[in-house]
Amino acid sequence: MNLLRAKLENCLLELSKCSDDSNKRMNWLNNFCAALLEFSSAVHKYMSIQNEAVELICLCLTQIMICIRQLENIVKVEKSCDAKIAASHHHFVERARWCLKRMLRICPDKNSKQDELVLNTEGQSFLDLVDSILDTLAPFSNYNEENSYVNVSEILSCPKDTMHLCRRVGSSIDSVLSQTLSFANVALQEDKRALSALCQKVMREFGAFQAECQTSSSASNIKLKTMTMEQALYQLEDFINEALLRLVFQCFLDTEKFSVDKIRNVLRQGDTSLSDDFIADFDVNIDRAMQIGVFAVAFAPNLKMKTIVRSCLASFESLDTSLIPSLQASGTDLHSEILEQHFNEEMMKFKTAMHEIIDSGALVGCYLDILTDGIQLAEKNFKKTPLMDLNQMAMLLLEHFQLTVNEKVLKDSKCGRGVEYFQQFVRMWRECKAILMCAAQVEPQRIIKRFKIMRSILRKLHSCLQTGTKEEMPQEETQQSLAQTNEAKLDLSGILPSQTSILYDTRERRSRNQRQMKPVETETTKENTTEKNKSMKSTAYASVRRRESLRTQMFKRQNIAESRKRYKSITNNQSVNLQISDILDQLTDLSSTFSETQHLLNKK
Incomplete structure (x- = not known):
């Protein structure tokens, strides 16, 4: 050294x-x-x-x-x-x-x-924390009175051990909810309510588990509460995965809408109100890119890809306090142009890295859902702008399959027609783009019909790329969570959203992300750092995740066993x-x- x-x-x-x-x-x-x-x-x-x-x-x-x-x-x-x-x-x-x-x-x-x-400086990833909770709960959810590798009754008979277990789980639950709230701060508006409801459900199930541990000596009752809490965590993980993919499409769409060049032009016009709105939207979009990147780092297939993503996020952090001020200052045209070029290069590298990490089938499936919702809205109330946004979002799929690694996915698709379906999709995308350019002279139904044809082709492509059955949380189950939350709301205001720093400590971003909240005053927050690290590094039980939702749906070539093996031997x-x-x-x-x-x- x-x-x-x-x-x-x-x-x-x-x-x-x-x-x-x-x-x-x-x-x-x-x-x-x-x-x-x-x-x-x-x-x-x-x-x-x-x-x-x-x-x-x-x-x-x-x-x-x-x-x-x-x-x-x-x-x-x-x-x-x-x-x-x-x-x-x-x-x-x-x-x-x-x-x-x-x-x-x-x-x-x-x-x-x-x-x-x-x-x-990043802290543990969302899924590392979820895995830690599931590992800690494994003896209870897998408990069998006749054949159990852990004496659960012995743990429950000792109040000190029981409280220690609850503190470990509670500490990780606080961190999971903190990261979820950070994501919810930048998530799409329609996803915020569901995220809040699922956080409430996790807190409610943890409270029930904690109360059962303190008052019950029945291992069977504890097992039931444990499995219910695990299910709540799975639901939260699944929804974050879906919301994250939707955010990727919106983030890269807004990168073009609120580009640095457009902000410069608005500032030159002297319209203060419009420029403030553009800058605010630009800031929100960078915050979204940061959250997307934090999740992507956890699933990067190797150190090189992980470093590329982190480096892009670090550049965004550094530019946070320099780029917009350079546009607002006078006599700094060359300086702002250099920073703009640097930002555009980093954003391009970031997008390329995301395309290498995100699973092709998941990306196509997400856009298929977005396209279906957009068509339904257009049928009820036809507007050109939302359809133009839908068409622009499809560009992300075109860019995705331009990479060699993703092009290979098309060639190796299970139906053998992935390349053919993709070429048909591209042709139909161009037709939709062309007809929108002359939308004033065309009947709305003819425009919608072309988008429906594009959707049918995309369905065939998605079917080719699917490698397994996607486990989804039923819609009625989400509605039930929302209804339960409205009936008995828990206080989330005490949980402070996590503030991730990749490399640079920028005061402007820190102050912008600061929320008027106080941390939860519980025993878990008083847990010392050594005890928390022990709980995270516990190797008493192997990971018992019964399914790989976010890893296999969003990120390619990843599973928990491979990730841990790679991490230990890096x-x-x-x-x-x-x-x-x-x-x-x-x-x-x-x-x-x-x-x-x-x-x-x-x-x-």
Whole structure:
């Protein structure tokens, strides 16, 4: 660790030598690259550090690589325009400095304690928490008086053990509901009420389980309450999965609606009210992308994909306090254009990563549901704009199947006609787009008919891509949950939505997400960190998930056994070496590029 720390300090020293003279900046950048290459080489050889540290180092190095490329671009723009872009230069230098200092905290000096190091700022994922609860409850839900591997009666006979168990489960339930509320804050309006109802149901079932544990000595009664609580968790998980996919379509649609370029044009018009609305919608959409990304990170198939998603989210965090102000300030056109280009590049990388992670069948099925709802609304009250949005959303499917990995899904479809159905869908999509352009001269029924034809083709495609029976929560069951919630509402105001930070600590996002709530004052919130970590890392029982809802429906090639095996062996996995090797190759290429550029400049 001392060697890594020394090389990091050398990187910070080189970064601080930045010159105001644009002619010397390329040479400075080359020197900084060389120092970073030495650090990356040392990290590559030092693979025995913690898994969390490896992931964070990969994220920081990726962010620094982005900053280096942006700084190189800024130097070129400054030379071509014969102007200094100090704001852009400062933005990327400070981001690189933040990342170096963040890695410095991982490499302790002689006086630092390992316990004081902060490695993971994201916390546990939603499904890790759900798995933890199910593992803890496994002895009760699988209890059999004649053949049980755990003496449940013995646990219940000891009040101290019973309270400890309830605190462990309650602590995880609080975290699950906290993450659910964070998601609900940015979810589509029609999904908010159902999410609230399902949270109420989980709280109600946990309360019943807790009361039964404290008052009953019957293992059979406890088993019944346990299974009921597990079912409530499954319902919450299923609905979040479906709501998340719907949010993906809306988020990428709004990325085009509220683009940076459109905000710039609105600001130039001087309409304060309209510009405020555009900026607010833009902020909401970034918050939605952050929530989508947090779920996607948990199911990324390898470290490289996980780092790509995290890096995009980290860039969004950093731009949160810079991008919009650069549009509002005067005399910063070049600066805002550089940040806009950077944002668009990161959003494009983010979309590509989502397409690689999201399951093709689930994506098609979600759009099929959205399309069906849209057609029904159009039949009742025809409006052109919602149909244009439906048509634009279909672009997400076109982009999805352009990737090689997803194109292979079409070729390998079980009916053998996936490619054919997709081509038919594309042709029909173009017809729908064309007829909407001249909607004023066409009868509404003819337009709706084309959308219905597109839906029938999509159904065939979806049938080809389905790999199994999707377990869905019946609609009447959701309605029953809503009705029960209206009859006996529990107080959710005491649960604070989780505030995830990927890398950068941006005060603007933190203040915008802050809610006027107080944390729940329960025994679970007083649980010390050591006890909470023990509950999360418990290996007494294997995971007993009876079905893989979110993993198999949204994310491809994932199951809990593979995920845990990958997580435990990641320090020995080639993906770590490949990730660092990729960064080393990029740094080597950059160093040689900078050297050649500097040589040419010296000749001139």
